[in-house]
Amino acid sequence: MKILAVETATDACSAALLWGGEIRLRYQVLPRGHTDLVLGMLDELLAEAGIRPPDLDAVAFGRGPGSFTGVRIAAGVAQGAAFGAGLPVVPVSTLAALAQRAYREWGAQRVAAAFDARMQEVYWGCYQLDGQGLMAETLGEQVAAPDQVTPPEGAGWLGAGSGWAVHGALLTRRLEACLSGVTPDLLCSAEDIARLGAAGFEYGRALPPEQAAPVYLRNQVAKKPSRVSGR
Amino acid sequence: MLTLGIETSCDETGVALYDGDRGLLEHRVYSQIATHAEYGGVVPELASRDHVRKTLPLIQELLHGARIARSEIGGVAYTAGPGLVGALLVGAAVGRSLAWSLGVPAVAIHHMEGHLLAPLLEPDPPAFPFVALLVSGGHSQLVEVAGLGRYKLLGDSLDDAAGEAFDKTAKLLGLPYPGGPELARLAEQGDSGRFRFPRPMTDRPGLEFSFSGLKTFALNTLDAVRREEGEISAQSRADIARAFEQAVVETLVIKCRRAVKQARCQRLVLAGGVSANRRLRAAMTEAMQKEGVRTDYPRAEFCTDNGAMIAHAGWLRLKAGERSGLGFGARPRWPLEEMRPPGGSGEW
Ligand SMILES: Nc1ncnc2c1ncn2[C@@H]1O[C@H](COP(=O)(O)OP(=O)(O)OP(=O)(O)O)[C@@H](O)[C@H]1O
Ligand SMILES: [Mg+2]
Numbered sequence: 001m002k003i004l005a006v007e008t009a010t011d012a013c014s015a016a017l018l019w020g021g022e023i024r025l026r027y028q029v030l031p032r033g034h035t036d037l038v039l040g041m042l043d044e045l046l047a048e049a050g051i052r053p054p055d056l057d058a059v060a061f062g063r064g065p066g067s068f069t070g071v072r073i074a075a076g077v078a079q080g081a082a083f084g085a086g087l088p089v090v091p092v093s094t095l096a097a098l099a100q101r102a103y104r105e106w107g108a109q110r111v112a113a114a115f116d117a118r119m120q121e122v123y124w125g126c127y128q129l130d131g132q133g134l135m136a137e138t139l140g141e142q143v144a145a146p147d148q149v150t151p152p153e154g155a156g157w158l159g160a161g162s163g164w165a166v167h168g169a170l171l172t173r174r175l176e177a178c179l180s181g182v183t184p185d186l187l188c189s190a191e192d193i194a195r196l197g198a199a200g201f202e203y204g205r206a207l208p209p210e211q212a213a214p215v216y217l218r219n220q221v222a223k224k225p226s227r228v229s230g231r
Numbered sequence: 232m233l234t235l236g237i238e239t240s241c242d243e244t245g246v247a248l249y250d251g252d253r254g255l256l257e258h259r260v261y262s263q264i265a266t267h268a269e270y271g272g273v274v275p276e277l278a279s280r281d282h283v284r285k286t287l288p289l290i291q292e293l294l295h296g297a298r299i300a301r302s303e304i305g306g307v308a309y310t311a312g313p314g315l316v317g318a319l320l321v322g323a324a325v326g327r328s329l330a331w332s333l334g335v336p337a338v339a340i341h342h343m344e345g346h347l348l349a350p351l352l353e354p355d356p357p358a359f360p361f362v363a364l365l366v367s368g369g370h371s372q373l374v375e376v377a378g379l380g381r382y383k384l385l386g387d388s389l390d391d392a393a394g395e396a397f398d399k400t401a402k403l404l405g406l407p408y409p410g411g412p413e414l415a416r417l418a419e420q421g422d423s424g425r426f427r428f429p430r431p432m433t434d435r436p437g438l439e440f441s442f443s444g445l446k447t448f449a450l451n452t453l454d455a456v457r458r459e460e461g462e463i464s465a466q467s468r469a470d471i472a473r474a475f476e477q478a479v480v481e482t483l484v485i486k487c488r489r490a491v492k493q494a495r496c497q498r499l500v501l502a503g504g505v506s507a508n509r510r511l512r513a514a515m516t517e518a519m520q521k522e523g524v525r526t527d528y529p530r531a532e533f534c535t536d537n538g539a540m541i542a543h544a545g546w547l548r549l550k551a552g553e554r555s556g557l558g559f560g561a562r563p564r565w566p567l568e569e570m571r572p573p574g575g576s577g578e579w
Contacts, residue, residue: 035320036558039331043557053332068276069317072283076324079287084301084332210287214280222274 002056003201004042004081005194008034008073009066009094010115010162014190015041017049018198024048025191034073042081053085058206060197062188063091064215065123065141066115071214078212088206090197091213095161099127099135100192102160106183110156111135114163114171117143122163122171123217126152134199143217146170152178160186232305232549235290235329236542239282239322240314240342241368242266242273245538246286246293248304249546255352257297258539260532261285264409271408279317286325293538304333308545311339312562313369319561327559338548339555343370343567344380345540346502349529352543357527362496364487366511367503367535368394368409371440372567373490376500379547380572385490386438393479393505396442400449400475404468414472415508421473422466426452428478433485438493440486442479449475480511484518491524499526507534548573 003018013034014027026041046052061078064071071094082089099111109129114122124142127135139150146167157178164171165184172179200206233256238245247258263281267273294301309326312319323339330337347363350356362385365372371388391399394411401410406417428448431441449471456467491499499519505511506528516526533539551573 035323035560039328039557039559043331052334068279069320072279072317072321073324075283076286076321077328079283080325080328080330081332083287083290084329086301210291212287214283216280221276221280222270224269225271 001198001201002051003058003060003194003198004045004056005060005190005197006038006042006074006077007062007094007097007188007190007193008038009062009064009070010188012187012189013037013041015045016190016194017045018194019049023191023194025189027189029187034070038073038077053081053087056085056087058088058090058197058201060090060092060193060200061212062094062097062193063213064094065117065143065217066094068216071216075212075214079209082209082212087209089209089212090200090206091215092193092196092200093125093141093215094188095123095125095141096127096135096137096196097188097192098161098186100196101189102158102183102186103129103135104192106158108158110152110154110158112152112157112159112175114159114161116162116166117218120145122146122149122167124149124163126157132199134196141217147174149174151175154178156180158183232546233299233303234306234308234542234546234549235304236538236545237286237307237309237322237326238345238536238538238541239286239318240310240312241318241536242278243536244282244285244289245536245541246289247538247542248293248297248299249539249542251546251550255539255543256299257293258537259289259293260537261289268408271402275315275317278315279321282318282321286321301333304335306330306335306545306549307337308340308541308549309337310342310345310541311560312342312565314342314563316561316563319563323559323561327555327557331557336549336554338545338553339559340541340544340548341565341567341570344570345544347374347376348544348547349502349533349540350500350527352529352533352539353527357498357500357525360496361498361500362487362490362494363500363502364483364506365503366393366483366501366505368392368398370503371442373438373486374567375494375496378572379551380570382567382570384568385493386440386486389439389441390443391446393440393442393483394503396445396479397505399446403446403449403453404472411504412507415476415510417469418472418476421469421471423473423477425470426474428474430478430482430485433482438486438490440482445475445478476508476510480508480514483511484514487515488518488522491519491522497524499524501526501528502534504535507531
């Protein structure tokens with residue numbers, strides 16, 4: 001299986017190529033530089049492997065949540081790259097990918113992932129290791145105030161992501177005894193998008209490229225003007 | 232080279248296929264008017280969200296309609312600016328990545344260059360050089376066009392663009408967004424003799440535009456009529472619309488007459504959304520005829536934002552050897568004067 005993965009929803013821009021169980025990665029932390037970097041990364045990865053886009057099986061992408069623009073860049077790149085090569089896409093949750101990275105790097109088996117969502121809210125999701133070594137969602141993803149997030153059940157949860165950097169105190173109070181530690185600086189990586197994407201591809205969760213849609217979680221983004229009556 | 236053009240700078244998703252031999256093969260525009268109407272104007276985040284849903288399906292529909300396989304695409308052009316940054320980035324990401332994946336060249340296009348060259352999509356297109364009047368939602372400019380990428384700004388807007396003035400005045404008249412075409416429709420029922428609006432900046436030399444005063448004048452006129460009539464009648468609103476439109480049209484005609492004289496040019500081109508205005512087209516053509524100047528404008532659907540003008544401008548630049556790098560940054564503010572004739576690598 002050959003999966004190309006792209007992730008631009010957080011401050012790190014990254015791309016990965018999974019091929020025969022091995023993953024090659026390009027990863028750079030450069031806020032707002034994603035558009036300059038991402039295609040070059042994909043290009044390098046394929047050149048290094050000596051393959052072309054049509055040789056791939058699918059394009060996986062970080063479908064959010066995260067920066068609205070960043071999530072759209074990932075979706076747009078996945079759409080263009082996949083459509084041009086006649087490939088399907090596999091959307092992967094950025095929160096799940098963060099949890100997967102926490103497992104990969106920290107050995108965490110239970111992860112409470114939080115991205116700072118600004119406006120005093122976090123994007124929130126809790127993930128637990130399954131039998132295949134993959135992080136699986138335990139409750140639905142949400143955008144909520146840090147003192148309103150749904151806490152996970154049981155103990156031994158590692159808090160991960162920028163949400164913990166910005167709202168660590170409130171989140172810690174909310175989770176109380178569930179929490180075993182916190183790693184607030186962890187960023188999402190395409191390496192985990194590739195791994196989760198490959199699993200998604202195997203489970204039949206690939207979609208035609210035009211269905212590569214962002215998941216923003218925050219959907220209330222504009223206020224309608226209140227109607228002035230009888231003028 | 233069969234060129235796919237993608238336009239997502241504001242609230243229209245536009246795609247088109249243009250080819251040197253066959254001309255314009257097919258084009259599609261998806262308008263987001265319904266999305267933004269209830270907000271009374273374009274909401275940038277909603278525009279971006281709509282673009283990322285619509286761009287690829289529209290490209291697929293386009294290819295299907297033209298019976299073109301994606302492997303036949305020889306190059307991709309996308310609008311890189313000016314416009315709403317989030318909206319631009321969608322077209323840029325999809326377009327640039329598609330070109331990369333197909334292994335074909337890509338080129339980043341200036342939205343106003345697209346508008347400017349849109350009259351060249353018509354049969355018997357005007358030859359360079361010409362003077363262009365760019366009148367759209369964000370611009371009122373007079374440009375001397377010597378060739379592709381050779382633009383000299385003759386006059387610019389000091390405040391509201393012509394389209395913006397139409398839209399704001401339409402809002403004052405209680406018309407739904409986007410107001411320009413609505414105002415023009417209402418003006419059809421208006422009496423041109425009842426009110427007289429000023430012709431801003433025509434009493435002194437120069438090619439600058441200033442339309443924000445017209446909106447204030449409309450507001451004051453409305454207040455005066457309200458005092459007189461109590462409730463403002465439909466006829467009064469139409470009369471105001473007519474007087475406003477007349478003032479904009481005449482002002483533009485006066486400035487264009489000056490511009491073609493100054494540039495010693497026999498050709499004038501109208502482009503941008505406001506150039507869809509029927510009275511403007513008629514008045515300009517008539518006035519220019521008297522000066523011995525030929526007037527060209529795009530068909531109405533290519534006055535406002537569309538993919539055809541981007542495919543066309545892109546084809547011209549690709550044909551001349553211009554290539555964009557793998558980076559696809561957007562330039563929300565990008566002065567037209569910074570444009571250059573086609574170059575090798577358009578990376579910035
Ligand atoms: N028939 C018409 N009469 C007057 N104005 C019109 C007419 N049709 C469209 N317009 C105006 O044209 C503008 C839209 O044109 P266009 O799509 O070229 O602008 P834009 O893309 O929003 O701005 P820009 O191209 O400067 O970035 C709007 O302001 C609209 O009201
Ligand atoms: Mg425009």
